[in-house]
Amino acid sequence: MSSKPLDYENLNENVKKCQYAVRGELYLRASQLQKEGKKTIFTNVGNPHALGQKPLTFPRQVIALCQAPFLLDDPNVGQLFPADAITKAKHYLSLNSGGLGAYSDSRGIPGVRKEIADFIERRDGYPSDPEHIFLTDGASKGIMQILHTIIRGPNDGVLVPVPQYPLYSATISLYGGSLVPYYLEETADWGLDINDLRQSIEQARQNGITVRAMVIINPGNPTGQCLSEQNLRQIIQFCHEENLVLLGDEVYQQNIYQDAHPFISARKVLFDMGPPISKELQLVSFHTVSKGYWGECGQRGGYFEMTNIPPKSVEEIYKVASISLSPNVPAQIFLGLLANPPKPGDISYEQFTRESKGILESLRRRAHIMTDGFNNCKNVVCAMYSFPQIQLPPGAIDAAKKLEKAPDVFYCLKLLEATGISTVPGSGFGQKEGVFHLRTTILPAEEEMPSIMASFKKFNDEFMVQYE
């Protein structure tokens, strides 16, 4: 029988090459165990509602009315929905003719893009142009589209932080480009040293790679660090000198659990630096409703904002966006609400504030429980994610080798089998040679945290003795 087009051997090599560890071997094994009825705790993916986080009430009231506009004609609607949710629903329905069932503009609903531009202006103190804001099905799709636009062939490189969120390595591989790693320094709170950046770009050029872009993930995933203003200024200066477009992945900008390093957007720092650099450096910034205190991962709502990108290039990006017709319209309403939540004096303001503050404070507490819990474990050092360093003893390294597994994969599989805790090995994000980590989220329910950390500690300390 002759081989067929979709037989494995005939697939696009880039499809076969790309890897995405967040839903890789550990996740598949955990899903298998779950199917067998074993208790599994999926801390591998930042999916808050799947781990019990309740959705914010107000956005769901608005979207319910938008999805079922006939409710607005019900004389009792005011009994079930607050007046400001009714007003908001009518507002968003008026922005997209045909409501939620109709395609929107391929860049997203203009009125929502305007609301996001106003949100950015309030956050940064500089005007933002809605024409340079595109709404996407999650930040993932925007990131993939921009990387696709940048990568022309195998010699085009993208500087990516290591450890990195594997959407970047997978997408660069999928589109046939070259990932150029720059290492974050664990001992410096996962900060980055500009000299390392220079070495990385030099090394790449010697290998015939044209580095065209630099990715920053700020706040970091999996490392959790929040880049300082000074770090951002250095990075912007570096990208300007090296003629790189800066891709600012800022999806965790509302997930800050300490006061020492507040979030500042790359865009604000760029404009604070003033001309010529603020007029010349090309920047694309990404955000989403999947994170923060929203956690609305399943809605698939994201956006990217382009700064200093020439009109003709914006048109090309628009043209490609139009191939998939429209970003999903319900998610665009979540984006509008993220940009424009209830204000003081609104009927729902108090409830919205109470709920969102409650989620952030609980995340802060869970982050500390997890950090303290990991630090209380033998050979474990810890920073919405936890990325503890696991100092594996020689016996574990040898045992992993015999099974032809990466040492941290071996450890995470043993952890999963013993406790049901599904994590992602650090090798899925990249790490220095001979240094091992795992990534877990801080999302399990607060009341479950102590028992999760206790079962982790029991497993870990026994493992370290068994393999020392």
Ligand SMILES: Cc1ncc(COP(=O)(O)O)c(CN[C@@H]2CONC2=O)c1O
């Ligand atoms: C740094 C970063 N950028 C973009 C995304 C994509 O977000 P969207 O949902 O908007 O596409 C994620 C999702 N975080 C993944 C999902 O869960 N765990 C993770 O590490 C992310 O961590």
